Amino acid sequence: MTYIGLGSNLDNPIQQIRLALHRLTELPDTRLCCHSSLYRSVPLGAMDQPDYINAVAKLETTLSALQLLSELQRLEIQQGRVRTSERWSARTLDLDILLYNQMDSQDPRLTLPHPGLYLRNFVLYPLYECEPDLILPNGQVLQTMIQKRIPQGLEKLLS
Ligand code: ROI
Numbered sequence: 236m237t238y239i240g241l242g243s244n245l246d247n248p249i250q251q252i253r254l255a256l257h258r259l260t261e262l263p264d265t266r267l268c269c270h271s272s273l274y275r276s277v278p279l280g281a282m283d284q285p286d287y288i289n290a291v292a293k294l295e296t297t298l299s300a301l302q303l304l305s306e307l308q309r310l311e312i313q314q315g316r317v318r319t320s321e322r323w324s325a326r327t328l329d330l331d332i333l334l335y336n337q338m339d340s341q342d343p344r345l346t347l348p349h350p351g352l353y354l355r356n357f358v359l360y361p362l363y364e365c366e367p368d369l370i371l372p373n374g375q376v377l378q379t380m381i382q383k384r385i386p387q388g389l390e391k392l393l394s
Pocket of ligand 1: 242324325
């Protein structure tokens with residue numbers, strides 16, 4: 236199983252995430268199994284940017300991790316993503332591979348698990364909604380992590 240983190244904070248982020256979820260259903264050799272609710276989250280990194288909308292999707296795919304990454308980057312560009320030199324800046328769409336099966340990757344194009352996975356409420360809570368029984372590759376039980384946290388800076392939106 237593969238889990239994708241979706242994020243947007245520009246140009247009607249709710250619509251961007253809904254459209255991206257739809258486009259994930261159209262990827263080749265891939266099935267969208269389910270997705271979380273949408274969440275509003277305060278920006279991590281530079282604070283002088285709009286709040287984000289975040290969600291997580293669970294996919295089953297026969298694409299390789301790098302093939303999937305290319306497909307996701309194509310969708311980001313299709314939805315108007317402009318890569319700036321500035322790190323952690325606002326964006327219309329961010330699609331991150333959080334986990335690809337239990338794979339570890341240090342490829343310069345793709346670090347797996349995603350380095351932000353263990354730290355970010357806007358990833359952990361929607362991931363938990365998708366997969367409440369998940370055990371992370373480092374052996375941590377997602378449910379235990381959630382129980383120890385405070386969902387600070389995160390608001391689940393009514394669908
Ligand atoms: N902050 C939030 N809340 N959500 C994101 O998806 C997100 N993505 C990013 C940075 C700029 C690090 N901050 C974020 O890439």
